[in-house]
Amino acid sequence: MHPLDNPAWNALTTLQRSVSSGNELARRFEPSISPIAAVMNSADPACWSALAEVVGAGSLVGVFAIDKDAPPEDWTVDWRYTFAQMTCTRASFKTPARAAAHPSMRVLTLADGNAMVELAALAQPGPMEARTVTLGRYLGIFDDDDKLITMAGERMRLDGATEVSGVCTHPEHRGKRYAQLLSAAITEAILERGDTAFLHVRDGNTGAASVYEKLGFGVRAVFDIAAVTKR
Incomplete structure (x- = not known):
């Protein structure tokens, strides 16, 4: 396996x-x-x-x-x-056009944990807790009021592979390619370490899948993810 x-x-x-x-x-x-x-x-x-x-x-x-x-x-x-599990390697990665860093882009820290939870609750990229940021490198973009509006980072890590996760943008700032910019930066750093980058896209989310395909991600496997509770 x-x-x-x-x-x-x-x-x-x-x-x-x-x-x-x-x-x-x-x-x-x-x-x-x-x-x-x-x-x-x-x-x-x-x-x-x-x-x-x-x-x-x-x-x-x-x-x-x-x-x-x-x-x-x-x-x-x-x-x-x-969900489709998509992977990207150094050979398949494609740097997006206009990939220059946004002036407000910075590495997120534990001090940003609550803002990350707030953005995730609004944009629904998947589960986010106040200390999720401690799992790996997360990047964020902020608006003129220093409010977090886009983020992406690293979540699960295993030998030879790191997951790109938490990718989302505030609804009022979508369409500016911020998520693509951060996803590319996170993916490139993973690849530079010698790992394969992987992520999970819910079936039917063609918009997100298209963004990742443009970065060089391809579908590796398809499987179910479930949220469960022991009665």
Whole structure:
């Protein structure tokens, strides 16, 4: 099995183990960092029993590459969608035209955590917690009032691959190619380290997929991601 077939599991059991909790069958990020959890094999009921012990009843977590018959009946599925996993290598990467850095672009820090959560709640790129920024390098663009309006960064990391995540723009500033600019900068830095860049795009989000294709990303796999709660 390729490591990216179960990216969260392979991140949480290797490079990001120190910011997670769990056991040999199930793990999750620290709740203040991310609601992402993972099981070694989503088709194995024992893994779901282990995950229940890790997260406890009532906690909503996201599980990647979930089996078609999972989770067991004692779990509630809040949502379940099909995502395309896209990857980009040094050979396929394409620097976008007009890629000069925006004057307000800077690296985001823990002090920006609340602003990142606020933007994510508005733009809905996926889960964002106040300490998600500690997982990797995040970049942001700010308006004239120093309000965060666009961001992108690194989330899951495993041997040889880093995820591009949290890509979003405030609705009032869309159409300015800010997300493409930040995605390109984050991707290029990942590739320069020698990693493959990967990301996940919900099925039907053709606009986002088009942006990533222009940067040199291509679809590697398609699988379901679900948000689940142990009853």
